Amino acid sequence: MPDAKLQVIPLGGLGEFGMNSMALRYGDDIIVIDAGMMFPEEELLGVDIVTPDFTYLEQNRQHLRALILTHGHEDHIGAVPFLLSEINVPVYGTAFTLALVERRLEEHEMLADTKRHVVEPGEKIEIGPFKIEFIHVTHSIVSAVALAITTPLGVVIHMGDFKVDPTPTDNLLFDLHTLAKYGKGGVLLLLSDSTNVDVPGYTGSERAIRPRFDEIFNRAEKRLIVSCFSSSVHRLQQILDMADEYGRKVALLGRSVNTVTEIASDLGLLNIPDGILLRPQDIMSLPPEEVAVIVSGTQGEPMSALSRVSVDNHKHLSIKPGDTVVLSSRIIPGNEKAIYRMINHMSRRGAEVIYGSMNPPVHVSGHGSAEELKLVLNLVRPRYFMPIHGEYRQLSRHAALAAHLRHVGLEDTFILDSGDTLEIDSQGARKGASVPVGRVCIDSGTLDEVVEDMVIRDRRHMSEDGFVIPIIAIDKHTGHIEGMPEIVSRGFVAEDSAAFLAEARQVVMRTFEISTTEERADWGMMKEKIRVDLKRYITKETSRRPLIIPVILEL
């Protein structure tokens, strides 16, 4: 079919932040690149995660040949179980990426039924009309790749997520040579990450955090507690190495940091110095100056390990005066208040909390800044360019960065939203017909809960189960609940609704009563605790899963 057209179909991540997913179709063959999730905005409180609407793929399921993963971040792999539960398509990715996916599939009891193929950077595979080469890139997660996809109409380069780190901690350099080779040979279309397009200059190397951490390790007199994104294997390696040098044992708190450490270590991507690991239950019994703790929860997520530590509600770690806490991460927009609340709690307990944009930094981004994006544009010199991964403000700025390529062969740049499509044939490229896209809200159930259906439950299902709004009035002076919580519900009927509501109010009261004073003052955390406890009660009593939206009033 040499005269077929190539369609580029963003299913998520364009004109929005997160849940990246992109289909490529040539004739009757479709491959999809990444299947990510996003964390729900506050407006969607009551929802655990959000995935793209894969209706387009479901409608074309007989044509879908493969799911190709660029790297293991949640906004690129988080929706894989939900996609595979609908269409059991073979999955390709690097060993580390697939290992992270496999953990998720195990949780959903889908591991045995799915087909997964490990690909090495530098390897080429052929799927229908697509020849795909995996190109090693540097990023905050290990084993990240860009894709060079040769189609009958030309080469499409999908950059995944990347920075151009000149001195990566694992000494595996960004494979600029392969990118240059394709650029020299002629590239039809470049799809490139826009996340940091509004940051001028170059992103610092991952090694740039070392000087500041050296100073911190030198200076810390008591326990040293570091929080970073759990998937940052480079960061974990540097912290483990420094702990080893400075004579501290390391405890790992939080499920995700334990999972990643185990996987990366098994694959030989993380070198854990002998005898350095400390069991969490031993943190408080060792002399404080001999202990470092790596803990997940940099974003102030209400139920994360660090959040619980900050309000002194973690069974293994209690912050004491003189402890040092480092937030080695960025603040994701929208999370500032939760993060600052957590920092305030820890400061009040006497910890020195190090965060933010000090120089030298305690965090560097994994995404390339404007100059790195230009470097990739100039290496690839595509005929068409389509910025991906970002809100409109970022995509349009990235498009503007490519303007100078008009003089060296760039014919057109396309700013698309998820659901728009780009069509390319022998005549050239243009916007095509739209496809259905959207956000699917998923109530995944918590892990300590027995849930029968761990698979897709979208908001439409949930709205069929109605909603429940617990309303709690708190006296601002005493911090106590005034009267009993109100519970408002609609479209939701329990068998004995008076008894059910009375008990539901008791559930909310109990959640409040067993919370510490600091937790009670932290409304974000209280709302989340109320939601989780009420959900567990309602699911148990009624097998229904209404949307639960706690409202806290201050009197």
Add this chain to the structure above:
Amino acid sequence: MPDAKLQVIPLGGLGEFGMNSMALRYGDDIIVIDAGMMFPEEELLGVDIVTPDFTYLEQNRQHLRALILTHGHEDHIGAVPFLLSEINVPVYGTAFTLALVERRLEEHEMLADTKRHVVEPGEKIEIGPFKIEFIHVTHSIVSAVALAITTPLGVVIHMGDFKVDPTPTDNLLFDLHTLAKYGKGGVLLLLSDSTNVDVPGYTGSERAIRPRFDEIFNRAEKRLIVSCFSSSVHRLQQILDMADEYGRKVALLGRSVNTVTEIASDLGLLNIPDGILLRPQDIMSLPPEEVAVIVSGTQGEPMSALSRVSVDNHKHLSIKPGDTVVLSSRIIPGNEKAIYRMINHMSRRGAEVIYGSMNPPVHVSGHGSAEELKLVLNLVRPRYFMPIHGEYRQLSRHAALAAHLRHVGLEDTFILDSGDTLEIDSQGARKGASVPVGRVCIDSGTLDEVVEDMVIRDRRHMSEDGFVIPIIAIDKHTGHIEGMPEIVSRGFVAEDSAAFLAEARQVVMRTFEISTTEERADWGMMKEKIRVDLKRYITKETSRRPLIIPVILEL
């Protein structure tokens, strides 16, 4: 009463962000420094503004001698009408600060009944046992002062808000000499602003924005739209001057920017070049390259002028492709999503939007960074230090900055929360008994609404009026409302409640129907519009003011 004690009583702004207010008491005499407001957090949706609880002052009303204002920002003067409506105490401040206060008092019809005294920087006044010198400081607002308050026990320095700008645009230098004089003479207690304590180095001069704006004025081919904090007279002056140089007329959009411009110009603090002003209704009729617009609403406040411009719902300004928009302001934590939504809207309309931390900058802070805070600490060399204006994380870091002064006479540093007190007598300083503090939530009424009582309505009153929760379900594909809005209410009874609720649902429907597609996609804005329209309807129909908390569900 030479053996009386001095009490320092923070009523707001310590351990929290905003609503700064601080009482000083010596024996039976009290003065209060600043009476600010804060904007409500999202948890308090349904409330217009938040002020400190002035119960302590009301309980001691016979002792209150004066309200002293350091400068005219809302977080320092926003609660003045509410305090004066309870206790009609004389107010002291610079001409510009008092002029801003007077506008507010006029709105509340309180102007004739209050006593206001203009003080010049450098002037000294005596109030009971307090001798107060007003010291000129540089800040993002003009006519800002620090206070040197001589008490029988020694001198208290209250820094207000400041930066140490070496090259202020009005050439009025920070009065370091007076500060040094007091430092040399011996200062009992320093109270100093902690807002930017976690920013290393020095804050850039207000003049630092000039190079980048020069480039923008040079490059802009169509309309140039600049948004900045309305009270930033220095910024307004620079923009007006550049518009004059580059041959653009200037229109002012938004009530606050018009008010400030008028006041500052009347007082000779703002020089408006002859013939430069353009009426808003003429913006679209002049050639675009001859127009600049200064518009309020940098924080994405749902009903602000810039927010309305961004969704093409402003009667005088419509963004066209090629226009340039500059957000010459910082992003206040918590507002990121609203601001980015606004930027996306404007980018989609074809504007180039310039914001964020480019270098050279389009915004510089008005608050001193760590090195400036150290400079003030070293000039004043107090016996006691108490950081003010900030959350605990900032106060504790500021306290740590002063540690080196232990070698030059600093005896102790106190980190207090609002409601804690510091007591000083001839024996020294210590924490004293607590006083009642808290947040008072105010439903001020919008200005186009006839409201009988514009004065204090706190949350307790509002909760006596019950609450109303309109719940709107929106179809994610079509953007339309599914079914009729639900309205849940408690503790709130209308005379004919069925008819009332039916009409209230219609009000919500109508708000939706008359909104543009872009507004509908902007939930923050829709919630605010629904709240305002429903409030107006309910107040008219029932004379009650329940708390209104819109909930939007996406189906």
